[in-house]
Amino acid sequence: MKNKTVGRGKNRLLLNIIFGVFCAGVLAFLLSAPEKSTSPLPMDSDHKRFYSMKKKEAEQYCMSCHGPAKENALSAEHPSKFRCLFCHTRPVQK
Numbered sequence: 547m548k549n550k551t552v553g554r555g556k557n558r559l560l561l562n563i564i565f566g567v568f569c570a571g572v573l574a575f576l577l578s579a580p581e582k583s584t585s586p587l588p589m590d591s592d593h594k595r596f597y598s599m600k601k602k603e604a605e606q607y608c609m610s611c612h613g614p615a616k617e618n619a620l621s622a623e624h625p626s627k628f629r630c631l632f633c634h635t636r637p638v639q640k
C-alpha cells in the first residue's frame with residue numbers, strides 16, 4: 547500500500563531522528579571541551595599585585611618579564627601579545 551501521507555510521516559520521523567542525533571553530537575562535543583585550557587594568572591609574588599589592578603593597567607607590566615629576551619619570554623607558539631588577562635584569567639576577579 548503506497549500512501550503518500552504515511553511516507554511523508556516516516557520521512558519526517560527519520561529527519562527528526564537525524565536532527566536529534568546531530569544535536570546530541572554537538573552537545574557532546576561542547577561538553578567534552580575543557581572548561582578552561584589556558585593557565586590562569588599565577589598567584590605568586592610575581593603576579594599577586596596584578597590581582598588588584600584593572601586589566602588594562604596590569605597588562606602594561608606583563609612584558610617586562612614575559613617580553614622577548616626577558617627571563618620568562620613567551621614561547622614562539624604563543625598566540626597573542628595583547629590583552630593577556632582575557633586568556634590568562636584571574637581566579638578572583640575584582
Ligand code: HEC
Pocket residue numbers: 585586587588590592593596604605607608609610611612618630631634
Ligand atoms: C616580575 C616578573 C613578572 C611579571 C611582571 C609578570 N610575570 Fe608572569 N611569570 C613570571 C615568572 C617568573 C613565571 C614562571 C613561574 C611561575 O609560574 O610563576 C611566570 C609565569 C606566568 C604564566 C604561566 C603560568 C603557568 O602555569 O604556566 C602566565 C600565564 C603569566 N606568567 C602571565 C603573566 C601576566 C598576564 C602578566 C601581566 C599581568 C605577568 N605574567 C607578569 C614573572 C612575571
Ligand code: HEC
Pocket residue numbers: 583584585586608609612618619620621622624625626627628629630631632633634
Ligand atoms: C588568545 C589567548 C591568549 C592571550 C591573549 C595571551 N595568552 Fe599566554 N598563553 C595562551 C595559551 C593558549 C598558552 C599555552 C597554554 C598555557 O600554558 O596556558 C599560553 C601560555 C603562556 C605562558 C606560558 C609560557 C608559554 O609561552 O607557553 C605565559 C608566561 C603567558 N602565556 C603569558 C602571557 C602574557 C604575558 C600575555 C600578554 C602579553 C598573554 N600570555 C596573552 C593564551 C593566551
